[in-house]
Amino acid sequence: MEDLYGRKIDYLRISVTDRCNLRCIYCMPPEGIKPKAHDDIIRFEDILLVAEVALEMGIKRFRLTGGEPLVRKGVIPFIGALSRLPGAEDVSLTTNGILLSQTAARLKESGIRRINISLDTMNPKTYRELTRGGDLRAVWEGIEKALEIGFDPVKINIVALRGINDKEWVDFARLTLDKPLHVRFIELMPIGSSRQMAEENFVSCWEVKEVIERELGELTPVIGVNGNGPAEYQRLQGAVGTIGFIHAISEHFCDSCNRLRLTADGKLRPCLFDRREIDLKKAIQEGASRKELQLLFRKAVQLKSANYREAERAGNEGRTMVQIGG
Ligand code: SAM
Ligand code: SF4
Numbered sequence: 001m002e003d004l005y006g007r008k009i010d011y012l013r014i015s016v017t018d019r020c021n022l023r024c025i026y027c028m029p030p031e032g033i034k035p036k037a038h039d040d041i042i043r044f045e046d047i048l049l050v051a052e053v054a055l056e057m058g059i060k061r062f063r064l065t066g067g068e069p070l071v072r073k074g075v076i077p078f079i080g081a082l083s084r085l086p087g088a089e090d091v092s093l094t095t096n097g098i099l100l101s102q103t104a105a106r107l108k109e110s111g112i113r114r115i116n117i118s119l120d121t122m123n124p125k126t127y128r129e130l131t132r133g134g135d136l137r138a139v140w141e142g143i144e145k146a147l148e149i150g151f152d153p154v155k156i157n158i159v160a161l162r163g164i165n166d167k168e169w170v171d172f173a174r175l176t177l178d179k180p181l182h183v184r185f186i187e188l189m190p191i192g193s194s195r196q197m198a199e200e201n202f203v204s205c206w207e208v209k210e211v212i213e214r215e216l217g218e219l220t221p222v223i224g225v226n227g228n229g230p231a232e233y234q235r236l237q238g239a240v241g242t243i244g245f246i247h248a249i250s251e252h253f254c255d256s257c258n259r260l261r262l263t264a265d266g267k268l269r270p271c272l273f274d275r276r277e278i279d280l281k282k283a284i285q286e287g288a289s290r291k292e293l294q295l296l297f298r299k300a301v302q303l304k305s306a307n308y309r310e311a312e313r314a315g316n317e318g319r320t321m322v323q324i325g326g
Contacts, residue, residue, distance in 0.1 A: 001058050001297070003304045011259040012059045014047060015325025016075055017067040018264040022096050023132040024120075026159060026194040026201075027321045030132070042266030042281045044078040050262060050280055051082055053293040059260070061090040065325050067264060070099040076106045083111025094118065094157070094326070098134060100142025104149050115146055116155040116184075121165045122172070130164065147180065153225060155182040155244070160203040166211075173212045176241030184231050184244035185209075191272065192320030205245035209234070212243065219243060230256060254307035260300055263325055268296065270303040272324060274311035278303075 001009045019035045020028070042050075051062060062082060069075055083091045092114040093107065100107075100117065107115070119139055121127050127136040146154045158165065158172055172183050185208045190198035213219055219234035222242050230253035231244035247253075261269040266281025278300050283293060305311040 001301045003301045005255075005304070005306050007255075007257055007304070008058075009258055009260060009301050009304070010059050011061045011063070012051070012054050013063045013065055013259055013261045013325060014051075015066050015262065015264045016044075016047070016064055016069045016078070017041065017072040018323050019071050020066065020068040020096070020322055021071050021098055022068065022134045024096075025130055025132065026161070026188060026197050027192075027326070028132075029193040029320075033320065033322055036265055040265050042262070042264065044074060044081075046266065046281060046284050047078070047262070048081055048085070049284060050266075050268075050293070051085055051088070053290055053297060054260075055085060055087040056290070057294055057297045060087060061092075062088065063092045063094060065094040067322050067325070068096055068098070069093060070095050070103055076103065076110050079107065079112060080110035090114065092116070095142075096131070096134070097139035097142035099138075101138065101145040104142065104145040104151070108149050108151065113151060114153055114155075115151045116157050117143055117146065118157045118159075119143070120158050120161065121168055123168070126164065130161075143181075152180075153182045154180070155184055158183065158185050159188050160185045160205065160208050161188060161197075162201045162203045164201060166203065169208050169211055170215045173216055173236065173243050176236060176239045176243055179241055181241040182225055182233070182244055183241065184246055186246045187249045189248055189272075189321075192323070194320070202249070204250040205247040206250060209245060212236075252308055257304070260297075260304075261325055263323070268300040269324065270300050271305060271308060271311040273308040274303070274305060276303050 003009055023032050091111055093112050094116040097117040120130055124136040127134055175181055176183050185205050187205055188198050188202050216236055222233040222235045225233045225242055231246045233242045233244045235242050267277035267279050269277045278296050
């Protein structure tokens, strides 16, 4: 599918749940988010139908996210079924890693090859504070297991946060020297509860890069790291892994946007920053035919704005990442 700006849309991010076993300070308010009732969450069989229609419309790659995808019961058999759909070229997963060590082997068997693990600090106390209670050890065990089992690539997502993890950027970069990890720095986005934080703690990826180069030497660009997104990859001299920068804010990459999002309550969203959602769950419940679902996909693609500032004009009604699906 092509949108009004000539961009090819071939990637769908699927949020399988709005629940999470952590409450990261930039993703959720302190009191947490009231999760949707079970009946308001799209059923796996309906996501599979959506995915089939997506495949018919030229979407070939899927990423599962949330909330925390691994907390949803039955997610692994669902991933197996999704990976087996004819034409599905790639099914990947973004997780906080807490439940990864015990699920990694089954995830691999179910068809996941590429995995992104979110980890903003290597300090157990900071991790506990940032995630409001998370156990860093569990995430490390998950990362080690993922490498041992042979997921490729294994990417670590770090939201760069001034005053919180700025002393650790170089340590994260060092991990790539002897581990086949792709360590990616992400700019904090002003979404939902993170709006104020984004004003106080925002750091651009350019600054992170500068700090790393000052300490560890020049980075050289790398091409060919397997991914569907806008990260720009670099390598330290002699390093096994790579360092990625996702400058979503300081140099937005809307021109090369390739995606739609399906929220956990079954709505197709043209952009993270755009609240004009199309309710596929309701359409399926009302008996929409495949043809009608295809038309809804086309409509979502046509709703895509030229860039996130225009999308934001439609308003994003305070939904946080955990609700939209990060
Ligand atoms: N729970 C899973 C996890 O943490 O990886 C998947 C969902 S989470 C919403 C997906 C990604 O969004 C994580 O890497 C998280 O750090 C990122 N994220 C959440 N809120 C963000 C924000 N305001 N700005 C930038 N990234 C954010
Ligand atoms: Fe949960 Fe991921 Fe949001 Fe953290 S970033 S609260 S792990 S959904």
